[in-house]
Amino acid sequence: MKFLIADDHAIVRRGLMELLQDEFPTAEVMEVVNSNQALEAVRKKSFEVILLDISMPGRNGIETLKQMRAEGIKTPILLLSMHSEEQYALRALKAGASGFLNKESATEELLVAVHKVLAGRKYISSTVAEKLAGTLNETTEKQAHELLSDREMQVLQGIATGKTVSEIAKEISLSVNTISTYRARILEKLALHNNAELTRYALDNGLV
Numbered sequence: 001m002k003f004l005i006a007d008d009h010a011i012v013r014r015g016l017m018e019l020l021q022d023e024f025p026t027a028e029v030m031e032v033v034n035s036n037q038a039l040e041a042v043r044k045k046s047f048e049v050i051l052l053d054i055s056m057p058g059r060n061g062i063e064t065l066k067q068m069r070a071e072g073i074k075t076p077i078l079l080l081s082m083h084s085e086e087q088y089a090l091r092a093l094k095a096g097a098s099g100f101l102n103k104e105s106a107t108e109e110l111l112v113a114v115h116k117v118l119a120g121r122k123y124i125s126s127t128v129a130e131k132l133a134g135t136l137n138e139t140t141e142k143q144a145h146e147l148l149s150d151r152e153m154q155v156l157q158g159i160a161t162g163k164t165v166s167e168i169a170k171e172i173s174l175s176v177n178t179i180s181t182y183r184a185r186i187l188e189k190l191a192l193h194n195n196a197e198l199t200r201y202a203l204d205n206g207l208v
Contacts, residue, residue, distance in 0.1 A: 001027040006038035007053040016051060023111050035059035042068055047075050049114055054081040054088060057171055062095050062150050069096040076117035091150060099123030144190045145205060155182040159195055160202035
């Protein structure tokens with residue numbers, strides 16, 4: 001049994017590793033700290049389950065997931081995030097994830113999720129199940145931020161956490177002009193006018 005943990009926080013990796021090794025004593029658990037290392041690992045080895053943090057430096061977890069699926073990697077992938085399930089779980093599932101876990105509940109739910117995806121099923125919490133049921137109702141009105149692309153959501157998060165356009169550009173390896181374009185699109189889609197309003201919107205909607 002082989003597991004891959006991709007997270008840039010050492011404490012989180014250690015906690016996840018201990019949980020997995022307690023449940024699967026003979027398992028091999030590999031740790032990486034960013035998307036590039038995760039992609040390199042899955043190209044060289046096969047794993048039973050991959051745990052990906054959404055908010056990694058550079059390419060984020062959802063983009064990494066999409067890249068893995070594009071390369072034909074069918075391994076079950078669980079996405080982890082500090083952000084709310086309501087905002088990110090559907091994006092994760094649509095991108096090809098086998099499940100989504102909020103890090104705050106990961107201790108209780110991680111092993112349940114791992115066993116479920118090992119059995120070939122998807123892990124969906126009751127909160128996400130309710131959200132999915134809501135999407136089946138055609139009259140359900142989408143919130144403005146649900147119309148943002150994954151990249152726009154990433155830029156929104158960066159701005160809302162106080163990063164400059166230059167810092168975001170460097171972090172995700174895009175030009176300053178490209179990030180500025182994303183920022184303009186976000187403001188237009190959310191009907192906002194500046195970074196202060198954008199930050200308030202992100203806080204009010206639990207996006208950061």
